[in-house]
Amino acid sequence: MLFSAALTTGMRSGELFALQWGDIDWQANQILVRRVLTRHSGGWRFYEPKTKNSKRRVDVDPSFLLELKKWKLQQAKSDLNDLIFTNADGQPLHRSTVRKQGLLPALRRAGLPLIRFHHLRHTYASLLIDQGENPKYIQAQMGHSSINVTMDIYGHLMEKVNTHRLTA
Numbered sequence: 001m002l003f004s005a006a007l008t009t010g011m012r013s014g015e016l017f018a019l020q021w022g023d024i025d026w027q028a029n030q031i032l033v034r035r036v037l038t039r040h041s042g043g044w045r046f047y048e049p050k051t052k053n054s055k056r057r058v059d060v061d062p063s064f065l066l067e068l069k070k071w072k073l074q075q076a077k078s079d080l081n082d083l084i085f086t087n088a089d090g091q092p093l094h095r096s097t098v099r100k101q102g103l104l105p106a107l108r109r110a111g112l113p114l115i116r117f118h119h120l121r122h123t124y125a126s127l128l129i130d131q132g133e134n135p136k137y138i139q140a141q142m143g144h145s146s147i148n149v150t151m152d153i154y155g156h157l158m159e160k161v162n163t164h165r166l167t168a
Helices: 002-009 013-017 062-074 095-110 118-130 135-142 147-167
Strands: 030-033 036-040 043-047 056-059
Touching (some): 002 062, 002 118, 013 036, 118 147, 135 147
Antiparallel strands (some): 036 043
16 A cells, blocks of 8 residues: 555655554545654654645545555554554554565566665656646645756656657
8 A cells, every 4th residue: 555655646755654644634635744754763753844845735536545444444553643554563664674575576576677665756756747737736746845846857758748749
C-alpha cells in the first residue's frame, strides 16, 4: 500500500511515513501533508515539511481511498500517533528497510529496473505531465516552492509532450 500511495500521491517518503489517519479528508478525496517523520539517534521525530508549500492538500482518486480503508482494517495498530504506514509491529517505517526489504525485491520479482523510492515521486509527476495537467497544478500536488522548481525538474518532459501533441 505504501508503494501505491507513493505512485498515486507523489509524496516524499518522510511525508508518507508521517501520515496519520486524521490526515485523510475522505469527503474531499485529499491527503493533508502536515509533517515529516525521520529517525535520529534516540528515536523518531516529527518535523515541519521541507517548505511552506510542502504543507499541502494532495488530490487522490476515490478508488485509492477505498483501498486505504481496506488497508486500515488489516494494518498493525501504530504505537506512534496512529500512523498509516508501519511495520508489522506497528512501529514507524525506516527508509532503508523499505528499500531493501520491500521495494527492491518487488522490482526484481516484476523484472523492472532497480530504482530508489524517490523515483516513485518522479513517476507520479511524469504521469501528471503525460495526462496534460497544468504545470501549476503539478507544482501544488508536488509541494514545490515555486513553478521554477517544477519546470527545472520536469520541464524537459513537458516539452516532449507538447512537441508530440503538435505533431500528432
